[in-house]
Amino acid sequence: MNFLEQISERAKSDIKTIVLPESSDIRTIKAAAMVQEKGLARIVLVGKENEIKKLAGDLDISKAAIVDPEASPKFEEYANSFYELRKAKGETPEQAREIIKDSVYWGVMMVKMGAADGMVSGAIHSTADTVRPALQILKTKPGTKMASGFFVMVVPNCEYGSNGTFVYADSGVVENPDAAGLADIAIESANSFRSLVQDEPKVAMLSYSTYGSAKSELTEKVIAATKIAKEKAPNLILDGELQADAALVPSVGKSKAPGSVVAGQANVLIFPDLNCGNIAYKLTQRLARAEAYGPILQGIAKPVNDLSRGCVAEDIVGVVAITAVQAQNI
16 A cells, blocks of 8 residues: 555545635646545635636535635634734734635634634645745644644655655755754654654754765754754654765665664655755656655644645645644644
8 A cells, every 4th residue: 555545544534624725726626526536535615606616517526615705604703813813913803804815814714713624725826825824823833933844755666765755854845944943844754754654754864964074064054953853852763964875775874874773764854955855855756756745734733734836636635635634643
């Protein structure tokens, strides 16, 4: 059973309600029909019912709920709740009423108010436009200072990682974390890997240097992050700084980092900045023909996940299933 099949079976075992706010996009409508057909989640589409049904055409979305924010009996309640959350930032009641009409904000408010368990957006919105409402409304979970993003990468015919499955982080959200931030990303990513892949995370703090083979400001950040992460999560199998080949290939790991608990075995790859993480996931996806699920968000109080704007309906279905499984673990 591959990663997505395993996630889908887990999603079916405890059905959750997932909001899809981008109902003006046919990919979202197709995904909603597919999710309902597979029984992965209950779906809520945000938008005007006549427009959604016209776009759907022959696609069966009869089991999906459709919510038009401006026509909803919950509008005033949600607007007032959003105002209370944001008034310290200078938001007025009138501004709150306008903002909450936005489908993404409405979707996140549904999650906040318990009307849904998670949200998936990003097919037509930027990552920032998905993350911003989530942080304003849901905020970070207790004990976590920031939200970050990761991809689950499933590489076919791969002898490395967890049967070819990896978490790459941060590959979508945090541009240039400091050492403390990088340590937090590593710990959160390990937890995400354990939850979704159901295997023991082995975390490599990646660099262009292994165990001091080079020395610069860039390598020192990774060394410092490794130290912080080990202090905060002493039971986590984590090591660095490691070059990618030392992290993945047993023979190289043994040569470059003898005695490392991670070298040659890594399945969670932590990149020093977003440049590295984003480039690496796209190269892996295209050159190795890997499946890339994400960017999945972590560190937010409830599950809200992003999509690539180049996604297809099947990608949305996969992220819905992942979001449902995340919601099971709240």
